[in-house]
């Protein structure tokens with residue numbers, strides 16, 4: 557069995573025990589269909605199998621590729637593409653998968669595209685405050701009627717409060733989530749159906765309206781979500797890097813991972829006991845309170861945002877203790 561020392565760096569590494577803790581904690585809080593894990597967080601079929609084994613039957617996806625890959629892997633019981641799609645080739649491929657596929661629509665145009673391609677089921681995606689996809693709540697009923705007239709089965713509504721999931725103050729997060737959900741409730745009254753798909757890791761236990769929560773980051777976590785003191789999930793994913801240069805006079809060291817192996821939209825990564833100065837394409841520059849590390853030392857670089865970090869990598873290695881027990885292919889990358 558390989559050990560951490562044997563891995564070529566930069567390498568994406570998952571702490572197996574922490575992953576287990578996160579999966580079990582979520583499956584206890586939101587068992588079975590109450591959680592619809594979002595695959596875009598990790599893009600890895602092997603990890604989706606773990607989520608399925610612990611009881612979550614349905615998955616949320618952001619891309620056609622994720623849906624098709626999960627269905628091929630036998631995980632197609634109930635797949636939601638929580639995103640608008642217009643590409644007719646992608647839609648036709650989605651209509652042909654061996655499994656149940658539901659697509660988000662937020663306009664007559666997206667409903668028409670889905671119906672034309674032979675998609676059978678949809679949710680009406682409602683904007684609940686985040687400036688991204690989703691129709692106005694008052695338009696949801698009209699769009700649902702249109703979708704039904706085009707032969708689609710409208711299963712219900714979706715509303716993602718993505719502008720609130722990372723609020724550090726839990727009371728404010730919970731209160732503002734309830735306000736957003738009042739808009740979704742209005743839309744749901746007009747749309748009907750029994751699915752109300754909402755939320756993310758930060759609101760997994762403070763969104764009390766949804767029938768299911770689309771949490772993704774909880775399984776592996778990152779430093780951005782770790783700021784939320786009430787979340788029981790722990791950081792399980794790091795980039796293993798090697799110190800390739802040390803500048804004793806200026807008091808800094810350089811690790812061999814940078815912008816091309818770390819998603820940086822939520823800020824610089826963290827290194828325990830160190831201050832990260834900045835990242836460039838292939839470098840992370842940092843200082844430490846005490847003695848600098850040696851050239852050749854290995855260290856754990858904790859990403860600020862796992863989703864884009866993982867999308868840069870072809871594999872993730874799963875650790876048990878200091879041993880690499882498994883290597884998973886990040887097989888659902890691309891579109």
Ligand SMILES: Cc1ncc(COP(=O)(O)O)c(C=O)c1O
Nearest residue numbers: 638716755756757770771772773
């Ligand atoms: C539509 C949608 N649902 C849910 C999520 C929640 O993901 P996470 O649990 O990683 O915050 C996201 C993340 O961006 C999303 O885009």
